[in-house]
Amino acid sequence: MKEIVSKKLISVRSKLNQLSERFGESVSIPTDLLAISNETTIGRKESGKKAIQMGQKLKTAFRVPPGKLVQSFKVGVSDGSRRFKYVRNFTGHRDGVWHVATSRGSQPVLASASADQTCLLWSLDSGCCLAQYSGHSGSVNAVAFSPLSVDPSDLTVATASGDHTAHLWKASVSGNSGVHHHHQIGSSEEEELPAERDLNNLNEENMAENDISEVSCIRQPLRRLTGHTGVVIAVDWIAGGEQIITASWDRTANIYDAERGEILNLLSGHDDELNYCSAHTSQKLVVTASRDSTFRLWDFREPIHSVAVFQGHNDSVTSVVFSATDKLVSGSDDRSIKVWDLRNMRSAIATVRLDSAINRLAISPKNFVAIPHDNRNVRVYDLNSVRITRLPRANGRSHRRMVCCAAWADDHAANDLITCGFDKQIIAWKTSTGKE
Incomplete structure (x- = not known):
């Protein structure tokens, strides 16, 4: 024996x-x-x-965890230490960071939404804080730049909040001015992260308050979007930049006229709280994701609107994003992402099973899906080669708590992937995905 x-x-x-x-x-x-x-x-x-x-x-x-065995047979899996390099931390929020987004244009700006009731704007080029929005009276749960905002001197931003509203506000910033309070180090994984070592001996809240007090603060919105009876959990701009969609825990999504602030459509039908909403970049298509284990695709391209219900996950659907190639990618608390073809929506064309619940996905124009997890990891799934990679975790250069969201800064020279988490951290990464 x-x-x-x-x-x-x-x-x-x-x-x-x-x-x-x-x-x-x-x-x-x-x-x-x-x-x-x-x-x-x-x-x-x-x-x-x-x-x-x-x-x-x-x-x-x-x-x-299912992903490790299933993926070994279905997709290639590799270590990300050679393809993804830590660049810097953006430090300033006093509570968990729920969402990050990047603007378009030659001088992209990063926005971060936090449970500390603020939204901060950052320069991706210099890494400094540019402005603070403090008009909400609840957690800021999501942020989105208008697709018409390509100049940092004229940014229009939408934020969603726990105060049951979404706000539209303007910011005029210079791409490289502001207060520096980030930590930047080299990419060698053997070095210890000074910020991580020192941060344990500092009062993080006081440090953040002192730094943020030096940047310009925007306190009043251009427009308040009201109508929800629960937490507004997500917001996005519909193609063209004239309309906005919001998702709420009241189980509905609202479509607003961005200029007048009026509700144009109320989207109902989900059986539980909404977690997310997202709009196609060039077509009048939007998706809403819910705790009812489904997500819905709303089609406004024709005078008679249509809706399709996607069933396939067996737990709360946390986010859904559009790819540049007529595909949808959904993530769920059931520890899987699913890929769907907009031309044949009966069932998912691919399922990737992973080891932890999935939060707010982000997809790049080159079809790389950033997958933030509850277990502090971030993975990147390549829709083209069907490979999955984990971002490196070494000496504190990674998230210490749940990773809430990811955003791509397309082809940015210094850092093209941003992640944020409930550890108050915003981390910038440089990827080599475009070179393979």
Whole structure:
């Protein structure tokens, strides 16, 4: 019996080593499983019992998060340390950061929405804080730049809040002015992150307040969008920049006229709170995602509007994004993302099972999907090559709590992927995805 157990352990070790090499992550055998090989099996009855326990423990050892085993057969998985490099931290928020978004144009600006009831604007070029919006009386849950905002000196921004409203506001910033309070280091993973080391000995809230007090503060909105009876959890601009969609915990989504602030359409039908809404960049298509395990595609391209209900997830749908190639990608608390074809919406064309609940996805024009997780990891899924990569985690250069959202800054020279989390951090990364 002891020899059989030893052989099985050798087999387990071999397979787990192969998994570790494939995923670039550590996969270990439980210590209690290793201890079995040193136990003395006495008597037929006891050895039989241990054999049953052994079988159960072997099953447990291979009950790795679904993505690790499924992906090893369905998609290629690789370590991201060579393809994704840490660039800098943007420090300033006093509470968790729910959402990040980037503007278009030659001088892109980063916006961050936080539970500290503010939205901050940052320069992606210099890494400094440019402005603060403090007009909400509740958590700022989402932020979106108008597609017409291509000049930092004339930005129109929409924010969604726990105060049951969405706000439209204007900001005029210079792409490189503002207050520097980021931490930037090289990309070597062997160095220790000074900011991470020092931050533990500082009062983060006081440090953030002192820095933010030096930037211009916008306190009044251009327009308040009212009508929801619950938390407004998401906001986006519909193609053309003349209309805005909001999603709320009151189970509805509203479409507003951006100029007048009037409700043009009320989208109802979900059976539970909404988590997210998103609009196609060039067509009058919007999606709403809900805790009812479904998401809906609303088509406003024709005078007679239509809606399609997507069922496939078995837990809350946390976000849905449009790709540049007529596809939708949905993420869920069921630990999976699904890819859907807009031309054939009956069922998902691909399912990627992962090891943690998924939050707000982001997709680049080159079809790379950034996947933020509850377990502090961020993965990037390539729709073209069907490969998945995990962003590196080394010496504090990563999130310490749930990662809430990701945003792409297309082809930015210094950093083209931004992630944010409930640890108050905003992290910029440089990717090499475009070179492969």
